[in-house]
Amino acid sequence: MRCLVCYFSPTGNTYKKCKEIIDVLKNQNHDVNMINATKREIRVKNNIENVIYDVLIVAFPVYSQRVPNVFAEYLKKIEINCRKAIIISTYGSVTSGNALAQAARILKCKGIFTYGAIAIPTEHSYKSVFKIKISPYSYSDELRKFINDAILNIYNSKTVSLKSKFVISMFLNQQLISNITLKLPKVNIKKCVRCKKCIFSCPMDAIDRNLNITTDKCIRCAACVIVCEYGARECIIKNSISRKIISKSIHGNKKLVIFT
């Protein structure tokens, strides 16, 4: 099969999962192309794919229980010659909310139907802000099984319905943590060595040559904070939530959500 993987991954978790999936597909002799929609220059291009694909794999992180706005807008406008999709999301082990069902709806409006969807718990993009360490966990076997089941669904023309059982988080702590946002990440001049890595890491081109951030462009993804090896991009959370609630709830939900 000819597969197109289209992903958005400011802090790299989603990209890592895409790589695992691509390895599985390549081992089965499927052709795989990739679009890295993390970079703004890719998203603003004339997004027309002339090749005919058998399956489109879309992958993104969950932001406030939804598809990140910037990626949702990109999905709406991209023109892809493909009718079948598999949806992958990663979430910071708080809650995956309604993101998979939302992505499936966007694709359906374009005549692309979903044959499998998964939300994978990972580390939270704000882990360095919260200063909370977690022991690593991986779901490689489950991910491999999921992708094989989804491919089988495509061969058997069996779409999945995400409407009936999408995840609504019932817990107040999950609601609070998933809606947490950062203040604009400032530069600590004393620590900064002007390596400019933060500029290149930004998916929104929001950081100028003088390392200042345009407030309206910033989506608070924390890529610039994580990439800075000198701890010079400092940021704090906007919401007034107690440390106790954060440390209790962050990384508190490591459930895979699978639709096959």
Ligand SMILES: Cc1cc2nc3c(=O)[nH]c(=O)nc-3n(C[C@H](O)[C@H](O)[C@H](O)COP(=O)(O)O)c2cc1C
């Ligand atoms: C603005 C923002 C909102 C987020 N909202 C949620 C959320 O609602 N639930 C959750 O579990 N994780 C949430 N996260 C964590 C990310 O979904 C998670 O860390 C993801 O794996 C990051 O993917 P990436 O490394 O590919 O960018 C959020 C992260 C950011 C930056």
Ligand code: SF4
């Ligand atoms: S990545 Fe850190 S050290 Fe490098 S320019 Fe940005 S803030 Fe300065």
Ligand code: SF4
């Ligand atoms: S400036 Fe904002 S959008 Fe750009 S990397 Fe930093 S947090 Fe993300």
